[in-house]
Structures are given as structure tokens and as C-alpha cells.
Amino acid sequence: MWSLLFCGLSIALPLSVRADGCKDIFMRNEMPSANQPFAFNCTFPPVTSGEVSVTWYKNSSKIPVSKSIQSRIHQDETWILFLPIALGDSGIYQCVIKGRDSCHRIHVNLTVFEKHWCDISVSGLPNLSDEYKQILHVGKDDSLTCHLHFPKSCILDSTMWYKDCNEIKGERFTRLETKLFVSNVSPEDRGNYVCQTILLHSGKKYRVLNGITVSTTPDFRAHLIGGLIALMAVAVSVVYIYNIFKIDIVLWYRSAFHPTGTIEDGKLYDAYVLYPKPHRESQRHAVDALVLKILPEVLERQCGYKLFIFSRDEFPGQAVANVIDENVKLCRRLMVIVVPESLGFGLLKNLPEEQIAVYNALIQDGMKVILIELEKIEDYTAMPESIQYIKQKHGAIQWQGDFTEHSQCAKTKFWKTVRYHMPPRRCPPSPPVQLLQHTPCNCMAGERMGGGHEVRHALVGCLSLSGGSQLEEDAFHQGSLL
Template structure:
């Protein structure tokens, strides 16, 4: 009974003291601050006076708490009865079992003198469920991370921590991460359990941890343009100058790139000059567009300036009048004509060059092949009219022998000259063709092939074509005497060979050993087997 009477006396004393302050309506409290608290429904909130001195200096002070709920928009005094769900004790306000209707503005009046007071406002917003809006300010860490529970700062209680709503065991009122990394990032929630009038209440607070890698400031480095570069331009034309500098991956607040002309900074307001800046992945790009190049631009020096946190660097660019393209075109035409002329000369004298160089390479790399003759001469010797017989005789026994054997030292096998009377004709032909490096087949306009003939001239032609077309052992040189309308009168094998290789046409005017006809014959012949050369011209 005495204890109850004592409590009543204390309450009356506090009421009288509060009334003495609050009834002094002539006093206007000084407005101090306004803060905001976001909480979840179902939890409890201990709201302390936002000022540290207001919180701690309770001996000679008095407090009044009011609330202006968003539902009724009416200001009402909060009581001090601890049995009430919402009540206050000195500088602390208790809202137990929060619900959505508790959203509103709560006002603290701190009377630190009889006629002096300060007023603080706290906006409380109650959320029905968890939202990212409930998060306290993010924590950005590079090295060891340690942060306290954002609630229960002035209360005694037990603490439970969660990371992304998964329990973290064995934690206290603070959490420490010794080696933060990207895996450490997430939402950390602290649940504080505290006791009031014998009942446990929960208050939670969440904040996001962001890991930021350590960066080192580095001096800028130009990517474009090259220092002392020259850009060709025409008066009145448009020119684009690109300046790009790399400042590293760290955030550099002092980093900048700018264009200057003759030491004066350019801007987009300078008439024909337009600037456009882009920034990505530590690279700052500033594009200068000159809409119309003037004579003064050609005499000016453009400078790109890159300023980092530790260094300032420059690159110089000069505009130069574009040279006429006429000399370039003339140079290209002359070069083309020179190449055309050289190509024609090379093509015309290619045969002479090959004939000149071949003895040298043959002498260095030639291997013995066991052959006795450089060429085996095949021509029709029978069933010819007198004119054709005379023409082929003059060519074979005259020009062919004189040029190839006497002048150039080749060794030929010719029937009637190199065979002996009484020898087996067939065996002789086979042996001599095997010992020859080339076959020279002479075509005449009136030559014919008698399929039933087994003469030596028919047999050496058939055997030679077999060696050339079937076995591929011997190369053939075709020489045509006179004009021929077609080759239908020739054997099929010879016709097939003519479709693959064009014959060399003999003209009486090309009797000189240095004529083009004999150069072509020599080109198809192997290297001469004899080094003796006639002095005949």
C-alpha cells in the first residue's frame, strides 16, 4: 500500500512539473531537427530523443511527447502509463506491437529550463512487410569490415544476425568481416530482443554491405591522338579531332580532358567548334568537330590536355593544307606504265633469259640419266609427193641438223643416217627411243597414216605416242611444216596430243639459229649433251 502511494506521489510530482512548463503558453519551443524512422509492423520501437544532450541530461529536464497520426491528422499528448501500448518515460518513447496505424509524426519537447525548450520531430513509417526501403544507409568497405547493429543503441538486449535472411551464428551487437570480398556483399539484418515490464520485444534493422576493391591512382595515358601529329584539311571543310585518354579503372573526380587552341580552352560556344564528351571504363573521350576549317586554323596549334589526380599531360595536333592529288595520280599512272613496260620486256625476253640461265643450272644440278640422244626425230618418209618430200628433206637434213647439232651441240637420232643396214628395224626403234630424252615429230600437210602399215616410220610414231601419252616417259616437240586446215588425217593419238600442245610452225624465213622458232625449239629441248658449238652463224 505504501509502495502504491509512493508511485502516485511521484506521478503527481512529474505531472505538476510538466504542467508548469507546458502551461506557459507564451514560450515558443525552438525547432531543432526532423528525422525519419522506418519500422516493420509486429515489432516494437524504442524511440529516444534525437539529441544526445536531450537523451542524457534528464535530471533537471522535463519531457513531453506528442503524436500527429497520419490517419486522424490530429495532435495528441502521449501518456506516461507503462501499461499503455504507446507511452513514454523521460526522453524515451515506447511503441509496443507496431501496426500500420502507428505511422505518423512524433514530437519531442525537451524543457531544459522553466521558460526554454527545444522541439524535435520524428516521422515514423510502418511497413507491413520487409522492403528495401527499410534499409539503413549502405556500408561500403575495402578492408576489414566492422559495423554495429543499427537498433538498440541505448538498450540492453540480445542480438541475432542474418545475412540475406540466413542465420549467422555466434554474433554480438556488432559484426566483423576480416577479409571482405564480393562474396561478402549482401543485406545484413540485426534482430535485437529487449525486455520491458517483463515482456520481450523485438526490433530489427537491415543494411546492405557493398564491397569496393582498392584502386590505385595512375597517371593518364593518351590513346588518341599521337603527339605532334598532322591532320590534312581543306579550307571550308569539316575536320574531326578525337582525343581519348585512359585514367585507370578507379573513380577520378579530378580527371578531365579538354581541347585548347593556341593555349586557349575551346568550348562549344566558340562559333564553328563543337565538343562532345564520352566516358566509359576509365576512358574519357573528347571529340572536337571543326565545322569549317579557316586559314587561322591552319596556322594554329591544337592541344589536348588530360588532367588526372597525379599528373597533367598534353598532345599537340597541327592542321595542314591537303596536298593536290594530281601529282599522286600522275605518279600512279607513271608507275603503272613502268610496270607494264617492264612486264612486256620480261615477257618478250623471258625465253632468252631462260635459255641463258638454263645451262648454268643444268651444270650445277644435272644428273646422269643414261640417255644417249637428246631427241629422236620422227617424220613421214614414204607416200609423199615430190614437193612435200623435198620440203621435209631440206628441213630435216638441212636446217634441223645444221642448227641443233652443228650450232647448238644437240645429238639427234635420224633414220637413214644413224641406223646400220641389216639391223632389226623394230628392235632398233625401241632401243633408240628408250635412249632419247625427247621426241621431235614433224607434221606435213599431206602426211597420212596407213593403219595397216607396219613400216618403221609408222611403228616409231606409234611407239613414241605410247611412250608420251600412256607411260608419260618422254616429252614431245611438235613441228609443223606449212599450213594445215585441220588434223583429221593424223592418227588419233597425235590428234589428242595436238589438242594439248600447239605445234611450232616452221617458216623458211626463220632459218637463222637465233630466230624465235629455234629459241622455242631449244626451250623445249633438254640441255645439249655436247659442249662443242659450231662457229656457223
């Protein structure tokens, strides 16, 4: 008898020591609803992946949970199963996982609540659990899942779905096993849902209910992609609109926000006008009309720019090279007029004026160049390399006009393009009426204006307003009247 007792103690003592020496893995808090089935699986890879034995205990009891399927609380393989769970089942349950050379323990803290679910036969608002929270993405096809975790011995019947105590019906909703599929999700689909299923175990039926709080949502990726696409569309639209209305936008900005005062860059003129002397009478007349009449009328009189035009603004008797060299350096732009006939006699090959002007503009000062075609020029290969370079870098503006009064309006497309390439003017031009009223007075005030080409501008204006002939003006430009 004593030897049997000793043998029993020798077996039980090592088991107690090993149980007390188990390593605690973690503590889980579970809050199930009373009066319905509940199950918890004791698994923790890789601890439970090998050959191990799993035993469930309640609280600090050394007596394992029953494994009889007839017991309301019993162990089913690695699961602990409550059929159903009751308020008195609250407490701490231990799952002991023993391997050949290891022992681990998982604690489960059960807090059982009495939860009033939606009763289909009784009216009233439900007190739904927020145990599960799920999200439906607006504008997409999405689904909700009824979380049912039970061992294989439990058979689950079809699942019913309710929202705010009403059974969910309609073409947008499809039930499949434990899922509810929702097509074309809308914000109205958020709310409180209940999924209900029937659990079969050992010939008995149990009702299982899960409450789900559903919210709808910025799908982040869809909204991000949509936002990027919208941003790109806006950027492309802005660039497109700007390219179309770029000239008008820039001119409006200059007009609305133009600075006052003078530009402190040491320049006296806004542009130096370089133009050819064609042999054909018709072309020479067109060039003279554009350079000596229309350019001053629009850019100087209407827009307030100051131009230097060779053969109009230099002093008689000055050396041509000196005039050009000095005045090009005083200009902010170089305006080059080209005609098809220029290809024949070689623009910039023979005329020192053209050579010096382009050299100063392109090589020394890096001056911006405005290239104006009096007629459409298809081929620039016969042009000097400097003109070809200007054409390639800055492009060309083709003259659009017929030398009538309409062509002298600064608001036409051609003049808007020229003004866009001109430097921003600092001071607004005087009204045309004021110019007409004050010009005759300036005629008699030549000595007070300081002489030079400014005197000649006033005298030319006098000749024009007093009915002077074109011949007198031409002679004046040649210096005979001085």
C-alpha cells in the first residue's frame, strides 16, 4: 500500500512541476453574448504546429475541462466549446500546450454579457454589439462577413442578414455562405447589421447571432488615383488654355500690373529695327510703309514704346558703323524684318549695318530678337546662319495686314504677338487725342527739346499734320532739310 502511494506521488509530482513551469504566451479578452454558442481555438504557431497535447482548464483548477460532447462546456480537439455560454461562465480559462520538451500556456479572459439582439418577432430597437466593425467602400462592389469560428463538429446552416431589425432584401444584396455581397455600395448602406445562423451539434440546434457596425468610406486608392487624374487633367487644361491664350494673358498682366518709372538697365530704346532695302519697287514701298509708318504708329504712338529706326533716328553725317554700334547697345530688342527678296541679294552679307546689329545682338549682349516676315518664307537655307539661328530659336512672326487703318490697331493678333515679344513698358502711352492736340505745339519747341532725333520726330510730326508731302518727308530723312 505504501509502495503504491509512493509510486502515485512520484508520477503526480513531476506533472505538477511541469504544469507550474509553463511559459505564458499571451492573454486574450473575449466578450461573448450569453445564451448562444461560443468557441475558442487554442492555437499559436509554431508552438502548436508539432506533436503537442492541448488541455483546457478553468481558472486555477487542476481539473481539465471535460471532453465529453454531451457536456455543455467541453474540449473539442484544440477548441473549448460552450453550448451555449452562460453569464456564470465568465472567468479566466487556461490552455496548456505541452510538447516533448516544452510547455506553453494561453490565458483567455471571458466576460459574458447579456445582449439584447434584434428579435424578429418583437418590435423595438436592438442593442447591437460593436464586437465586429467592417467597412463598405462607396461606389464599389463589396461584402460583409459573418464571423463564425467553431470546430468541425459544428454544422452551420444558411445565414440570414438584418439591418436595423429588418431583413435585408433587394437585387443589390446576395447571400453566399457566411458572406453578404453588396453591389454599388452607397453611403446609405452604413449602419448596424446582424447576421444569424443555425448551428447543429449532436442533434441539437443553436442560434448564433453576430452584431456588425458597418461604416462606408475616401476608397483610398480610388480617391487617390481619381485625385491624381483630376489634378493632371486640371494641369493639362491649364497648360492648354495658357498656350492658346498665353499672349492675351501676358498682355493683360502687363497692363494690369505694369510697374511705373523707368527701367534701370542703361537702355534708351525698346527695340532696334533692322530692315532690308529691296530692289523691287513694290517690296521697297511695303517695307518702308511697315517700318517708317505702321511700326511707329502702333508701337510708339499707341503702345508707348521707343524704337530706333536707322535712316530715321541717326544724325546726318554720322558714320554708319558708329551709329549702329552705339545705338544697338542702347536697345532692349532687335527687330529684324525679312522679305523673300532678301534671299537674292544676301541679307547680312553685304550691309555693314546688318552685320554689326546682329553681331551685337547675338554675340555681345545676348539680345532677344523679334523676326518679322513681310511675306511667308518657306525656305531659310539661303539665309545667313545667324538668321537661320534666330528663326530656329525664336521663330518668326508673319505680317498680317494690308497697310490700311485696320492693320494699325494694336489689338489685332499680329500686333499682340509683337507686343508679347517686346519688353514690358513702364509708362502708359498718352491718349491719341492728346497727341494730336499737343504735337503742333511741339513743332515750335524744337530748340527746347534738346535737338537730335527727338527734334526730328517733332518736325516730322509737324510735316505730317500740316499737310507736308511725302517727298518733303523723304528729303528730310536724307538730311537735306537740315
